[in-house]
Amino acid sequence: MGYRIFTDATADHSPEMLAGFPEVTVLPMEVILNGKSRIYGPGGDMDVAEFYEALRGGATASTTQIRPDVYFKHFSPCLEAGEDILYLCFTSGMSGTYQTAQMCAQELRESFPERTIRCVDTLCASAGEGFLVREAARKKAEGMDLDALGDWVEANRLxxxxxxxxxxxxxxxxxxxxxxxxxxxxxxxxxxxxxxxxxxxxxxxxxxxxxxxxxxxxxxxxxxxxxxxxxxxxxxxxxxxxxxxxxxxxxxxxxxxxxxxxxxxxxxxxxxxxxxxxxxxxxxxxxxx
Missing domain, CATH: 3.30.1180.10 (Hypothetical Protein Tm841; Chain: A;domain 3)
Incomplete structure (x- = not known):
């Protein structure tokens, strides 16, 4: 049934950037705002305007890595549906997210041995990660399979x-x-x-x-x-x-x-x-x- 591209909420982009390209699933991420846990991304409870308004008002903020249960929650239904996964991850130079994703992927491979799960460290951040994800979606639309696209991302990320x-x-x-x-x-x-x-x-x-x-x-x-x-x-x-x-x-x-x-x-x-x-x-x- 093909494969799906996943990324995380650090991959900043506009809806227009991905319009007309194959679907990209974005994993939400946690932001601690004034001591309270908030979720940014699909299904989250915080948007960009609210966040910056809070910062300008003196709020404090911090971030956390994606928890393993988030990967299992989003990856498992895709694998159960017979799709493979290409996950384009936030740079390992700023976070341990990639290492966590690799551990979760290995565990899921044991449950779904017939499926392919490939995690790629984009070495990119923010709009740069969003840029690379968009270009990967463009290449998928041109017909690249999962392995070829993963190789292309690794060859061009720098x-x-x-x-x-x-x-x-x-x-x-x-x-x-x-x-x-x-x-x-x-x-x-x-x-x-x-x-x-x-x-x-x-x-x-x-x-x-x-x-x-x-x-x-x-x-x-x-x-x-x-x-x-x-x-x-x-x-x-x-x-x-x-x-x-x-x-x-x-x-x-x-x-x-x-x-x-x-x-x-x-x-x-x-x-x-x-x-x-x-x-x-x-x-x-x-x-x-």
Missing amino acids: SVCHWFTVDTLEFLRRGGRISTAAAVVGTALQIKPMLHVSEEGKLEVAEKLRGGRRAMSAQLARMKKGWEPSIGKLVVIGHGDSPEKAEELKTLVHEAFPDSEIQTAPIGPVIGTHTGPGMLAIIFWGSER
Whole structure:
């Protein structure tokens, strides 16, 4: 009966990005908001707008890995229906989710020995993971079988370039990415760090820029340096509840790369917990991650 693509709620995307492509099942994830457990994703009880409104109001947030019972709950009916599974997982460089998924998959293989369950570490995060999932759905629509698609994702995942800036240093400080002293000095100097996801799938600071305009220019410069449209022309602009800034960056990208296929996507609570409101990302196929 074929196979189904699964991913998790860290794979930020818009409904338009997956419209017309084979179904992708998204696993919900837990976010602790002001000490209370909330669920983000299909069937969840929290949306993006509510989350960022809470953060702007001073709320605290943290995230947890997907529990094993969530994998069993979502994978088992698919396997029982005779479908195989390709799971495109949040980067192992930022979470133990991939290791948990592998353990659950092995247990399910014992119960469903005739089925195939393949877990792929995307080494991508947020809109970058959503970007890769969308491109995988495109390849499935073109007729790729499960094994070929899994191989394709592993061969191309490091060509997904993530370049993003944050509007405030506070959430990087809370997550231990920068020190309190660095956050205080950076805020005073209006520093807008540009971060990226490394080849190991880890979040790293690439540049320290002053002002939002310079930050956008730096993001565009990264794309000019390494864009590889031969792999695909999709470009995703991700934003942390900042649609106006996303539209501004989208216009700049369209002017510089008129052949690009640009989509915008909200940055959800799982990643937004660590980047805060105002985060702005540009994702594209490129030669320099």
